[in-house]
Amino acid sequence: MNDGTLEIVPSSEGFLVAIKNGELTAYARGYSEKIVGVAKDILAADCPWMPRELVELARDVEAGKTHTIALSDWLATVPKIEIANDEDRARADKAVSALRELRSILQAAFATVLKQLEQEAAQWIQRGGMGRVQ
Numbered sequence: 001m002n003d004g005t006l007e008i009v010p011s012s013e014g015f016l017v018a019i020k021n022g023e024l025t026a027y028a029r030g031y032s033e034k035i036v037g038v039a040k041d042i043l044a045a046d047c048p049w050m051p052r053e054l055v056e057l058a059r060d061v062e063a064g065k066t067h068t069i070a071l072s073d074w075l076a077t078v079p080k081i082e083i084a085n086d087e088d089r090a091r092a093d094k095a096v097s098a099l100r101e102l103r104s105i106l107q108a109a110f111a112t113v114l115k116q117l118e119q120e121a122a123q124w125i126q127r128g129g130m131g132r133v134q
Contacts, residue, residue: 007068026113041098
């Protein structure tokens, strides 16, 4: 999934998480409070090394706007930096905590999506879908 995209879409029922990879698009709900919390933490951390794409995502979430981000831009990146003073260390700890929480949300969303896809595949097979695979 590292080559896919994550889209956060505001709706009347909270945020919808859309995970897109090639021709596949999967949706998950139920992460609104966590997404808003992570966005606030990213903005509050105000770390200069935070990937720009994540800061833009956080700003759009806070403003209630749709935002799409490529997973490869940041998913595997947690910077290793030397922190000289306590103030910078506290900001960095907050930022890294927010990134870990966002990764946790994505892992939960991926698990939800995978379960949905497995259920759909089982239903497709029960309807005689085998043999139509190209």
